[in-house]
Amino acid sequence: MIAEIGHYALVLALGLAIIQGVAPLIGARLRDDTLMAVAGPTALGQFAFIAISFAALTACYIQSDFSVVNVYENSHSAKPLIYKISGVWGNHEGSMLLWVLILALFGALVAAFGGNLPATLKANVLGVQSWIAAAFVAFILGTSNPFLRIVGGPLEGRDLNPILQDIGLAVHPPLLYIGYVGLSISFSFAVAALIEGRIDAAWARWVRPWTLTAWLFLTLGVAMGSYWAYYELGWGGWWFWDPVENASLMPWLAATALLHSAVVMEKRNALKVWTVLLAILAFSLSLIGTFLVRSGVLTSVHTFASDPSRGVFILAILILFIGGGLALYAWRAPTLKQGGLFAPISREGALVFNNLFLTAACATVFVGTLYPLAIEALTGAKISVGAPFFNLTFGPLFVPILLVMPFGPLLAWKRGDALGAAQRLISAAAMALVAMAVTFAIAGGGPVLAPFGIGLAVFAMVGAMADLIERTAVMRVAPAVALTRARGLPRSAWGTAIAHFGIGLTMLGIICESTWGIERIVSLKPNEAVTVSSYDLTFDGMISRDGPNYRQVSAKFTVRQGGNVIEVMEPSKRNFTTRETSTTEAALMTRGASQLYVSLGDANPDGSIAVRIYHKPLVLFIWLGAVVMAFGGLLSLTDRRLRVGAPKPARKSRGTLQPAE
Amino acid sequence: MLVFRILAVAIALGAAWPALAVQPEEIMSDPALESRARALSKELRCMVCQNQSIDDSDAPLARDLRVLVRERLSAGDSDAKVIDYLTGRYGEFVLLRPRFSLTNALLWFAPLIALIAGAIGLVFALRRSRAAPEILDASEPSLSAAEQARVAELLGVPKGKRKKVV
Numbered sequence: 001m002i003a004e005i006g007h008y009a010l011v012l013a014l015g016l017a018i019i020q021g022v023a024p025l026i027g028a029r030l031r032d033d034t035l036m037a038v039a040g041p042t043a044l045g046q047f048a049f050i051a052i053s054f055a056a057l058t059a060c061y062i063q064s065d066f067s068v069v070n071v072y073e074n075s076h077s078a079k080p081l082i083y084k085i086s087g088v089w090g091n092h093e094g095s096m097l098l099w100v101l102i103l104a105l106f107g108a109l110v111a112a113f114g115g116n117l118p119a120t121l122k123a124n125v126l127g128v129q130s131w132i133a134a135a136f137v138a139f140i141l142g143t144s145n146p147f148l149r150i151v152g153g154p155l156e157g158r159d160l161n162p163i164l165q166d167i168g169l170a171v172h173p174p175l176l177y178i179g180y181v182g183l184s185i186s187f188s189f190a191v192a193a194l195i196e197g198r199i200d201a202a203w204a205r206w207v208r209p210w211t212l213t214a215w216l217f218l219t220l221g222v223a224m225g226s227y228w229a230y231y232e233l234g235w236g237g238w239w240f241w242d243p244v245e246n247a248s249l250m251p252w253l254a255a256t257a258l259l260h261s262a263v264v265m266e267k268r269n270a271l272k273v274w275t276v277l278l279a280i281l282a283f284s285l286s287l288i289g290t291f292l293v294r295s296g297v298l299t300s301v302h303t304f305a306s307d308p309s310r311g312v313f314i315l316a317i318l319i320l321f322i323g324g325g326l327a328l329y330a331w332r333a334p335t336l337k338q339g340g341l342f343a344p345i346s347r348e349g350a351l352v353f354n355n356l357f358l359t360a361a362c363a364t365v366f367v368g369t370l371y372p373l374a375i376e377a378l379t380g381a382k383i384s385v386g387a388p389f390f391n392l393t394f395g396p397l398f399v400p401i402l403l404v405m406p407f408g409p410l411l412a413w414k415r416g417d418a419l420g421a422a423q424r425l426i427s428a429a430a431m432a433l434v435a436m437a438v439t440f441a442i443a444g445g446g447p448v449l450a451p452f453g454i455g456l457a458v459f460a461m462v463g464a465m466a467d468l469i470e471r472t473a474v475m476r477v478a479p480a481v482a483l484t485r486a487r488g489l490p491r492s493a494w495g496t497a498i499a500h501f502g503i504g505l506t507m508l509g510i511i512c513e514s515t516w517g518i519e520r521i522v523s524l525k526p527n528e529a530v531t532v533s534s535y536d537l538t539f540d541g542m543i544s545r546d547g548p549n550y551r552q553v554s555a556k557f558t559v560r561q562g563g564n565v566i567e568v569m570e571p572s573k574r575n576f577t578t579r580e581t582s583t584t585e586a587a588l589m590t591r592g593a594s595q596l597y598v599s600l601g602d603a604n605p606d607g608s609i610a611v612r613i614y615h616k617p618l619v620l621f622i623w624l625g626a627v628v629m630a631f632g633g634l635l636s637l638t639d640r641r642l643r644v645g646a647p648k649p650a651r652k653s654r655g656t657l658q659p660a661e
Numbered sequence: 662m663l664v665f666r667i668l669a670v671a672i673a674l675g676a677a678w679p680a681l682a683v684q685p686e687e688i689m690s691d692p693a694l695e696s697r698a699r700a701l702s703k704e705l706r707c708m709v710c711q712n713q714s715i716d717d718s719d720a721p722l723a724r725d726l727r728v729l730v731r732e733r734l735s736a737g738d739s740d741a742k743v744i745d746y747l748t749g750r751y752g753e754f755v756l757l758r759p760r761f762s763l764t765n766a767l768l769w770f771a772p773l774i775a776l777i778a779g780a781i782g783l784v785f786a787l788r789r790s791r792a793a794p795e796i797l798d799a800s801e802p803s804l805s806a807a808e809q810a811r812v813a814e815l816l817g818v819p820k821g822k823r824k825k826v827v
Binding site for chain 1: 683685704712752753758765772775779780783786807
């Protein structure tokens with residue numbers, strides 16, 4: 001019964017989505033207030049029905065209703081409750097339902113909080129948003145229905161893939177999807193602006209908070225996914241340049257560019273045409289990511305062709321929205337007026353520079369990800385494009401971004417003073433040089449590029465703070481005065497500085513981990529010891545322990561430093577009986593931002609066990625940097641001009657009596 | 662989306678997953694040779710896996726290739742010779758960093774093309790906006806009647822006295 005309610009609610013949501021996709025657009029065209037007003041309630045209704053549908057599926061999972069195919073295939077009655085819930089989106093059908101839930105949520109948010117939008121813009125935005133929702137709900141109902149039943153339901157389910165039975169699955173997909181799908185709002189705003197043929201600084205002001213929200217969740221989602229892979233996959237890597245990872249990196253790069261170009265548009269009314277294009281591209285890349293992951297095209301063009309129903313449907317959605325969006329852009333963009341002149345050396349110039357390199361980096365990832373597919377489709381030849389290619393091409397594109405980044409906030413709008421900015425960055429540059437020299441002195445024999453990388457990261461981090469130091473005058477005035485000044489600074493200035501600091505932090509982590517990380521692969525018998533970095537690890541023996549739906553064997557390691565026991569680490573292997581699969585659970589010891597990482601291999605007949613031990617210096621900075629970036633985004637989001645910049649219609653006056661006309 | 666990558670990896674490797682990729686007994690006694698072997702392994706694809714190098718992969722084929730790389734290196738082959746040997750046997754597919762060739766030219770030049778195209782676009786856009794300086798608001802679409810009313814409301818103009826504000 002519950003599954004049927006969910007199914008029915010989804011059908012109703014599709015109906016509402018179609019109405020919402022038609023009436024408000026016509027209303028906006030005819031300037032008919034009644035038709036335009038349809039958008040709000042339908043958006044809320046659509047969200048309510050999809051939420052009911054999602055709740056129904058979740059209920060089926062919690063109750064372990066194995067007569068529902070989706071639950072049978074992906075759940076087990078003995079699974080802990082949290083994994084029953086996260087299992088809802090641990091499969092294709094459920095994850096698509098989560099996708100449309102978030103899509104509808106964003107639509108509902110615009111409907112609820114978009115009271116200050118011009119009526120036609122709001123109607124157009126919600127109409128376009130609803131087209132996306134309609135397409136994806138139809139996709140779910142047509143090809144990926146999670147509510148299908150089995151006649152005579154089985155007594156027990158087949159369990160969720162053990163690797164997904166992790167807190168990472170509970171957190172990573174929702175965060176990432178909020179980011180992915182949040183970009184749909186920027187897309188809808190862009191298309192709405194093109195339909196209206198009108199775009200101004202106010203438009204950018206409305207778009208920016210939505211993009212910023214999507215961006216900060218996307219940042220957290222990508223980082224969380226990376227950390228999850230790091231501790232769960234057990235081989236110590238944190239980024240693999242896998243197409244599926246690239247699918248999340250490309251929208252992030254585009255969204256980062258969009259965030260910056262929208263600033264130019266809001267402040268200076270320039271870069272309009274480009275900003276609109278970026279908004280379309282950012283969401284298009286989200287859609288392409290969904291297509292890549294969902295269609296099976298990644299494994300091979302041929303597997304895609306052998307079971308094409310889902311792939312073709314998504315491809316059709318892709319062509320409709322990306323093609324439609326770009327065609328509309330090509331048709332209408334020339335009518336948008338360009339404005340806001342600026343000199344090359346100016347705040348705008350720095351932001352354009354940022355956009356140029358971010359877009360080029362994004363294009364590189366795009367070409368690298370799709371090139372093997374294209375070559376296979378065109379010539380039949382199979383090539384691979386993997387981590388070595390991306391490291392070689394992507395890295396150099398980020399160096400100029402980091403170099404110029406500290407200059408940006410120090411340059412004035414319209415015409416900046418490069419020399420002045422450089423003077424204010426002298427201390428940052430000096431600290432970078434010192435860091436380089438120290439690195440070189442300590443690790444002289446190491447890779448040549450590493451000290452430069454460290455210098456660049458330090459320059460980016462200290463340079464990010466230069467604007468704040470300047471504006472609070474913390475070096476020149478009494479602390480109390482500086483504090484008052486700091487409070488008076490707009491939160492967006494803090495946001496910028498903190499987010500820029502975060503990217504430097506991430507870079508520092510990447511360089512330290514990849515240059516000075518140590519790896520030891522050894523076979524150990526009980527009571528044998530191995531030394532990694534400054535730690536001595538003794539293998540004490542094996543321990544068995546059973547979990548709710550798995551059997552676990554752990555190896556006990558005592559970690560000593562300078563003869564003192566500092567930690568006991570228990571990397572383990574879990575064997576999940578239902579699926580006859582096993583996972584390794586790496587053991588992590590954190591000291592500061594560095595980690596010791598122990599992962600188990602196979603046991604040998606002679607009683608020894610293979611282990612992989614890593615020491616990863618400052619590895620946590622990689623993800624901490626992303627969290628700092630997201631925090632910067634959050635601060636910027638609470639900036640006064642975004643909170644109260646476009647005031648709501650005066651509620652107060654509405655309460656009082658109004659004279660009759 | 663890593664979920665699906667992890668899933669794919671798990672499916673590709675089957676029940677034996679996950680153990681270690683490089684096994685202790687594979688490691689060569691000569692550290693210089695071993696570090697060359699590791700570096701080479703990172704450049705070579707495990708062909709039955711999804712986008713994994715043989716250094717990362719636990720599949721039997723990856724293991725065979727790792728052993729093969731080490732055999733060739735101890736036989737005195739240069740890195741380039743090992744790569745040639747493997748591409749001869751398995752084709753270009755085995756290289757995670759494709760060779761520069763006519764078919765791959767577009768791939769390798771992609772970053773440069775993107776940058777140059779962007780820069781050219783930028784120069785044109787700047788020129789155009791300089792050639793036609795902005796005319797202040799004269800051609801901005803004017804506000805609709807409803808919007809005029811909103812402006813008046815926001816400015817607090819009493820209803821009777823409202824006239825065209827903008």
